[in-house]
Every structure is written in structure tokens, then in C-alpha cells.
Amino acid sequence: MLKISKKADYALMALQHIATVQSGDVTPGRVVNTKEIAEEYNIPLELLAKVLQTLAKNALIESHNGPKGGYLLARRAHQITIAQILESIEGPLGITDCSHEKDGEFCMQRENCHIRTPLLKVQDSIAQLLNNMTLQDMMGGTPLITILSPTAQGVER
Amino acid sequence: MLKISKKADYALMALQHIATVQSGDVTPGRVVNTKEIAEEYNIPLELLAKVLQTLAKNALIESHNGPKGGYLLARRAHQITIAQILESIEGPLGITDCSHEKDGEFCMQRENCHIRTPLLKVQDSIAQLLNNMTLQDMMGGTPLITILSPTAQGVER
DNA sequence: TAGTCTCCGATCAATAAGGTCGGAGTAAGA
DNA sequence: TCTTACTCCGACCTTATTGATCGGAGACTA
Secondary structure, three states: OOOOOHHHHHHHHHHHHHHHHHHOOOOOOOOOHHHHHHHHHOOOHHHHHHHHHHHHHHHOOOEEEOOOOEEEEEOOOHOOOOHHHHHHHHHOOOOOHHHHHOOOOOOOOOHHHOOOHHHHHHHHHHHHHHHEEEHHOOOOOOOOOHHHHOOHOOOOO | OOOOHHHHHHHHHHHHHHHHHHHOOOOOOOOHHHHHHHHOOOOOOOHHHHHHHHHHHOEEEEEEEEOOOOEOOOOOOOHOOOHHHHHHHHHOOOOOHHHHHOOOOOOOOOHHOOOOOHHHHHHHHHHHHOOEEEEEHHOOOOOOOHOOOOOOOOOOO
């Protein structure tokens, strides 16, 4: 449950790879193409292409066409949050259907629903978690614990 | 994204209702049947029945057959965590496929995957959040803010 | 003991995800 | 300048998961 889709998974891998290559000391600033990523991680080529396409459309990466073309990060790694990546692929995050209802469209259970408020709180917690974590934190040996606490430390009861 | 299923949604509503009725001062300890819940929240009767069935099988509620029958909480409300409820319906929680791989079965990307560890950290945070929240916290005017803080503190609008 | 109300398991339909195909644009190299 | 080959791009099909439904078996009350 609460599973993220494979496409989102692929997006994270690809961006992590691009970010690493780009900041690497071997060939910094190098453009990386779809095929390279697909082969490195055993991802279906055409599916990955679609994912990168979406990321480009959402201005997370820049696409360069033609021979020697490929993708490049649109912003610095520490300016791209995990939440932004996931939302680019899967749409706005919301653990329940009634999370982002427009005015006028309510779920059938709305009037008597007592769990809406608590669930929205949970959702906010998760959102904050993902918003405070950036692509930078996924690179190298960055200690994740510094990002996730105090949330991960244990919730006071 | 990260959406919980409707069945899980229904499960939460139903349990919240049963818990409230059971601890209510009108008819405390009353048995509540499927039809009553379905009508109260506009949930498809047969689908809800299936959900309650699953909850009973996982020993979260007790089923009483025959006329005047229905369901009863198997434990006290504060002893039932949200995580237990969700896992009963949707299976073990895991935001990525490789969360609970048995020995020998790995995903194709495993060997070069650099995002596994960070994602597992995120997952742990969410799990802890849901494990520290009980059915009791969803009842009445219980101030959720005491449960979710400090995480939820800044998100208040 | 009869009747009715309940829970229970197997089955079908709808939706969303996963994966695939051919086309258009662009820059490098001759 | 022109050709060529490599890239990204958009629409389509297939598969899997979820949502919803039906009929039957068991159990308690009167």
C-alpha cells in the first residue's frame, strides 16, 4: 500500500543519475541521453523516454535534440525536491480522493465523513517530508538521517 | 499519488463508526451491522461487507452472525493503529516494490540502484507516523495536532 | 422447527498503470 | 550547403489492479 508507481521510480533513478554525472569530476556538465540511463539500470527504453519527456515538460530537466543530444538538469540538484519529481509524474499528491476537490464536487461520504480531517493531517506530514528532501540528498553518501529527523525520531505521544 | 484505496477508506470510516457507537453514551456496547454503516456513509453495501470481512479475518473486529448480529471491535480503540487497518486491507506497506523482497528475488535495477536506501528511510518515517496514530485519535474531537506535531505544525493554514 | 437475517466466497466490470510503436525535429559532419 | 543519423516527441495498445456485484451457506430468534 501507499506504493509509488514504477514510472516515478524510474524518474528518481534517472534524475539521480543525471545529477551525479553532471556534478561528477570525470566529465562535469556532460549531457546524458535516454539510452545510457536505460542500459545502466535495465529500464525499458521507450518507457523511460516517456518519463523523461514528462519531466522536461514540467521544467525539471532540459532536453537537447539532435546528435550528441540528451538531457540536463534545469536547476541545481539541491533545488529539486522529491515532491516535485513525484508530482510531475503522478500528479498532485493526495492520499485520499477528497484531498483536492474543487468547489461543488464532493464525495458521497462527505457530509458524514469523520476521517477527512485526520487524513489530511497525515497527508500534510508526508508532503512536508517529501518537500524537505531534495535530489541532492539522494546523491553520494549524504546522511539521510539529518533530513528526516525529527520526524523519524519518533512521534511524541 | 501515494493514494490509499477506497476500500481502505471505507475500512477507516467503518471502524471509526463502530468505535464511536461502541463507546457512545446512548447505547454503549451495541452491535452494529453492515447495512447501518453502508447507509450512513453511502457506501456500496456488498463492497463494505467484503471490507468488514477482511477486517474480521485479521482480528481487528469480531463478527456475530444471525439476526441482531453485526460487528464489534476486537480490541480497544486506542489499541488499533491506523497502520494495522491499512495493512489489513492493502497488504504490507511499502512505497517501492523492492521494499520487502525475499532473499533471491531482486528487482532488475537492484545492482545499480542508488535510491533504494533513501526511499526506505522515507518509508520508515511514514510507517512510524501511521503506527503512532490509533483509531482513538480519529474519534470525537481528539486534537490530532498532539499526535502529528511537530511535523504538522507549520502546515496549518 | 421454521423463517429471516447475517456473514461469506467466488465472479465480473471499470479504471489506471505499464509498455510499445511510428513520426518529426535538430545538429553534427561531409 | 546538404545530407544523414541521432535525438526527442506524441499517440496507441496491452496488461494488471481496483472497484463493484451476485448467489449461497450458516446462525440466531421467535
